[in-house]
Amino acid sequence: MYTSPSSPILCYSPRVTIIGAGRVGSTLAQRIAEKNLADVVLLDILQGMPQGLALDLMEARGIEMHNRQIIGTNDYADTTGSEIVVITAGFPRKPGMSRDDLLRTNAKIVVEAAKQAIAHSPDAIFIVVTNPLDVMTYLAWQATGLSRDRIMGMAGVLDSARFETFIAMELGVLPRDVKTMVLGSHGDLMVPLPRFATVNGIPLTELLDQATIERLVERTRHGGAEIVELMQTGGAFFAPASATCMMVESILLNQSRLLPVTVALTGEYGLEDVAIGVPCRLGCGGIASVLELDLSDEEMGALRISAESVQQNIVRAQEILMVSTGNAQ
Numbered sequence: 111m112y113t114s115p116s117s118p119i120l121c122y123s124p125r126v127t128i129i130g131a132g133r134v135g136s137t138l139a140q141r142i143a144e145k146n147l148a149d150v151v152l153l154d155i156l157q158g159m160p161q162g163l164a165l166d167l168m169e170a171r172g173i174e175m176h177n178r179q180i181i182g183t184n185d186y187a188d189t190t191g192s193e194i195v196v197i198t199a200g201f202p203r204k205p206g207m208s209r210d211d212l213l214r215t216n217a218k219i220v221v222e223a224a225k226q227a228i229a230h231s232p233d234a235i236f237i238v239v240t241n242p243l244d245v246m247t248y249l250a251w252q253a254t255g256l257s258r259d260r261i262m263g264m265a266g267v268l269d270s271a272r273f274e275t276f277i278a279m280e281l282g283v284l285p286r287d288v289k290t291m292v293l294g295s296h297g298d299l300m301v302p303l304p305r306f307a308t309v310n311g312i313p314l315t316e317l318l319d320q321a322t323i324e325r326l327v328e329r330t331r332h333g334g335a336e337i338v339e340l341m342q343t344g345g346a347f348f349a350p351a352s353a354t355c356m357m358v359e360s361i362l363l364n365q366s367r368l369l370p371v372t373v374a375l376t377g378e379y380g381l382e383d384v385a386i387g388v389p390c391r392l393g394c395g396g397i398a399s400v401l402e403l404d405l406s407d408e409e410m411g412a413l414r415i416s417a418e419s420v421q422q423n424i425v426r427a428q429e430i431l432m433v434s435t436g437n438a439q
């Protein structure tokens with residue numbers, strides 16, 4: 111007769127909580143489990159939905175050959191002690207909308223989620239995904255009171271992956287041979303940097319003419335909207351989940367990857383009181399350092415315009431939150 115082991119086979123497994131078990135959240139849960147990175151807690155307001163998704167993912171474990179636990183829940187108590195919390199809760203945009211049109215609906219959701227999550231996982235590192243991304247990251251930073259190295263937003267990794275894809279398609283090379291940095295806000299004012307793009311070390315500017323590069327930059331700027339218009343039912347989620355998973359992996363495995371990450375700036379690039387995408391090293395403590403690139407006047411001007419737009423929306427969001435909590439004068 112087989113006797114069950116008295117202690118679990120895996121003594122310790124890190125835990126990643128994903129708040130919002132929709133398309134990005136559930137795809138991210140699958141990626142994390144199948145890459146064998148951590149146990150996952152999927153939390154949503156919808157009753158039964160995260161539980162069903164978790165059971166479905168658990169039933170794939172034998173086939174996918176990993177042993178990670180996936181828990182679905184509506185209760186923040188189940189998220190207790192998470193190493194990483196990812197916030198994907200909130201509405202995606204519909205065709206014709208900008209990400210900023212989601213400010214009113216998503217601000218309260220993200221602030222509440224961040225407050226609840228930090229109360230149960232005070233040592234966690236937070237990654238915000240909900241749009242409008244830069245404003246939501248800033249609000250979550252304020253709501254949690256975390257040091258800025260422990261709370262960040264995912265956007266630049268996705269926008270850079272899109273730019274890399276379009277360059278690879280144009281040149282007929284592998285996307286993994288292309289490296290780019292897209293900084294700034296996650297919106298039409300994002301700042302792709304062709305000057306820093308390379309294909310296996312060869313500057314992009316040696317391979318494509320200016321007009322072609324500009325066309326690919328524009329496609330990158332509208333990469334999210336292109337998918338929203340095609341799908342008609344919401345936004346992208348496969349590449350966003352992969353991009354978030356890359357950040358989770360760099361933190362959990364202390365890889366110290368240098369990635370474009372949205373972070374509250376405290377004077378870098380001459381900017382403060384704003385969260386925006388800049389190159390950061392990501393390790394086990396979160397953001398280990400922010401890299402200040404020597405930008406040209408044109409690049410710096412574009413970053414400043416991007417930051418100003420985020421700052422205006424932060425003020426709008428704060429007014430919306432004041433009214434909704436009854437704190438308006």
Ligand SMILES: NC(=O)c1ccc[n+]([C@@H]2O[C@H](COP(=O)([O-])OP(=O)(O)OC[C@H]3O[C@@H](n4cnc5c(N)ncnc54)[C@H](O)[C@@H]3O)[C@@H](O)[C@H]2O)c1
Binds near residue numbers: 133153154199240
């Ligand atoms: N930063 C990025 O690059 C990026 C990429 C893709 C999507 N997004 C954004 O991520 C968000 C989620 O996108 P999606 O496609 O997964 O949407 P979705 O509608 O599939 O999922 C959102 C989930 O959030 C849940 N939710 C709503 N309020 C909640 C609350 N208070 N607590 C817990 N869960 C709650 C919903 O029930 C739903 O299951 C959107 O705002 C979208 O715009 C950002």
Ligand SMILES: O=C(O)C[C@H](O)C(=O)O
Binds near residue numbers: 268
């Ligand atoms: O475009 C969106 O609304 C979703 C996301 O921000 C994306 O870039 O795919």
